[in-house]
Every structure is written in structure tokens, then in C-alpha cells.
Ligand code: SAM
């Protein structure tokens with residue numbers, strides 16, 4: 067088992083396979099022009115897998131593939147298969163904007179993927195288009211249905227933004243309830259690349275809106291999940307991710323690897339170390355040493371909402387949100 071410098075067990079690796087994206091979500095992407103890391107600077111799937119194998123051997127039991135938009139990286143299903151063939155009982159999940167799921171869901175399932183988180187910020191076509199800066203809704207909804215049809219377990223993520231989609235919190239909750247899939251409302255986390263005037267709803271504000279229609283009961287966090295669970299009277303469960311409270315940092319069990327080979331100990335912090343040279347030389351022992359150094363220095367808690375703290379200079383598409 068991997069243990070960090072604060073004594074927390076770390077068994078969860080999030081792997082960003084690309085920073086590229088086919089959406090330009092207001093809360094995530096900078097305005098153009100901006101440049102992507104050249105493809106030749108990214109680790110290949112074989113190289114990423116070398117590190118993943120070693121980290122599974124060190125005690126990682128849960129892997130989430132993310133980005134950018136992970137489905138943009140071709141042959142993602144073969145990467146998923148490499149991981150699932152190495153350890154079939156690994157908890158293997160993917161976070162996606164859902165746009166390419168109508169054509170990829172079956173391949174992903176066949177390759178061994180178990181779970182999907184799909185981002186849905188609006189069920190109104192113009193609002194979804196305003197947030198993603200592209201007409202996306204029909205494909206995303208089709209993607210959700212396709213994922214369910216092939217037997218993938220689905221959760222929905224919604225980032226609640228004041229004056230943009232905060233009037234859809236109940237609609238999205240009801241949409242997910244009807245499909246019997248869990249929704250997780252996420253507090254908007256400021257970063258220097260997101261649009262200036264965006265303002266997110268705090269967890270309490272999200273709950274107050276839901277309470278206008280439903281009676282809710284607090285359940286708690288499941289394990290080390292950043293999501294706090296709530297129950298409606300009819301038994302439907304939903305989640306709230308509220309990093310401004312910091313209380314999930316105490317049990318944080320995760321480490322992040324980017325497509326460029328940066329190991330990032332916390333979503334907020336700019337600090338990172340690279341395993342790229344070690345992995346390019348196939349020096350897995352060295353890469354594991356770097357992993358242990360990063361874990362030794364993993365921060366005690368994130369800085370979102372801290373009095374006087376600067377906002378993060380790294381957007382989620384770069385880190386792998
Ligand atoms: N492209 C995929 C997607 O959108 O699901 C995966 C990567 S995206 C960076 C992962 C998650 O981060 C999404 O659910 C997205 O809504 C969330 N996210 C991105 N920027 C955020 C921000 N500034 N605050 C809160 N959540 C954010």
C-alpha cells in the first residue's frame with residue numbers, strides 16, 4: 067500500500083490521456099488562441115501502461131481515465147484493455163463529456179471499462195451550447211443512452227453556475243432520477259483560465275434549491291470519495307462535491323498522472339514531478355521512486371476558498387479534472 071507524507075493511504079490513480087478537447091467549457095478552457103502540447107511530447111499508451119502496471123503492483127486499485135476529453139485519443143479502448151487484462155478486478159472508470167460515446171461506448175465496454183462519469187451542465191440546447199461553446203446536447207444525450215444500453219454504470223456531473231444553469235438543478239436531478247443514475251453536483255472551482263465573470267454556487271446554495279422540491283437526508287461520504295451523498299424520500303441518492311469545505315482532503319487517496327508524464331499530488335497545487343524521462347528509458351524503478359517522492363510531499367489540503375489564497379493557474383483540462 068502506498069502511504070503519503072500525511073499518513074493517508076493512496077490507492078487511486080487518475081490518468082489524463084490528453085489535454086485536448088472538442089468542447090470549450092466556459093469554466094475550464096481559456097479563450098483562443100492557445101496551443102496544445104505537441105503529440106510527440108506525450109507518453110504513448112505503452113509508456114503510460116508501464117507506469118500503471120508498476121503502480122498497480124505498488125497498491126493502486128482504482129484507475130480513472132480522464133483529460134481533456136479522453137475519447138479524442140484514438141485507440142483508447144486498446145489502452146483500457148491493456149489495464150483490464152493486467153488486473154481484471156481493477157476499478158476502471160472514465161470521465162467524459164459524452165459527445166463521442168454514441169460511437170465508442172460499446173468498444174469501451176468490450177475492452178473492460180466498468181464505469182463512466184458524463185458531464186451534463188444543461189438539458190437546454192442553447193444553454194449547453196453556451197457553456198461548451200458548441201452545439202452538443204443531442205450527441206451527449208445519445209451518448210448517455212448508448213452507455214446505459216451497453217451496460218456501463220453511469221454517473222452524471224453538473225457544475226452549477228449562477229445565472230447560467232442554476233435554474234436547471236432540479237431538472238437535471240429529475241432527469242437522472244428518471245434514468246436511475248446518480249448525479250453529482252460540483253462546486254465551480256476558480257482558475258485563472260476560466261472566464262472572468264463566472265460565479266459558481268456553493269454546496270449549500272445547491273442544496274437549498276433542491277430542498278424547494280424535495281426533502282433530503284444527509285448520508286455522508288462513501289470511503290475516500292470527495293462526493294457527499296444525500297438521499298431523497300423515495301430512495302434516490304445524489305452527490306455533492308464541495309471542495310471549498312476541504313473536509314475530504316483528510317481522506318484523499320488519489321494521485322494524478324498527465325499525458326506528458328507529470329505526477330500531480332493535488333488538483334489545486336501547481337507542484338508536479340515528471341516521470342517522463344524515467345519511463346522513456348523504461349526505468350520503472352526510478353519512476354516508482356519519483357511517485358513515492360511526490361506522495362511524501364502531497365499537500366495536506368487544497369487551497370480552494372482559503373482566505374487570501376491565489377486561484378489555481380492550472381485548469382482542469384491540463385491536470386485531468
Ligand atoms: N472532458 C471530460 C469531461 O468534461 O467530463 C473530462 C475532463 S473534465 C476536466 C472533468 C470534470 O471536471 C468535468 O466534470 C468538468 O465539469 C469538471 N470541471 C472542469 N473545470 C471545472 C471547474 N473549474 N470547476 C469545477 N469543475 C470543473
Ligand code: SF4
Pocket residue numbers: 087088089090091094095133134135163185382383
Ligand atoms: Fe473539455 Fe471537459 Fe474541460 Fe469541458 S470540462 S472543456 S469537456 S475538458
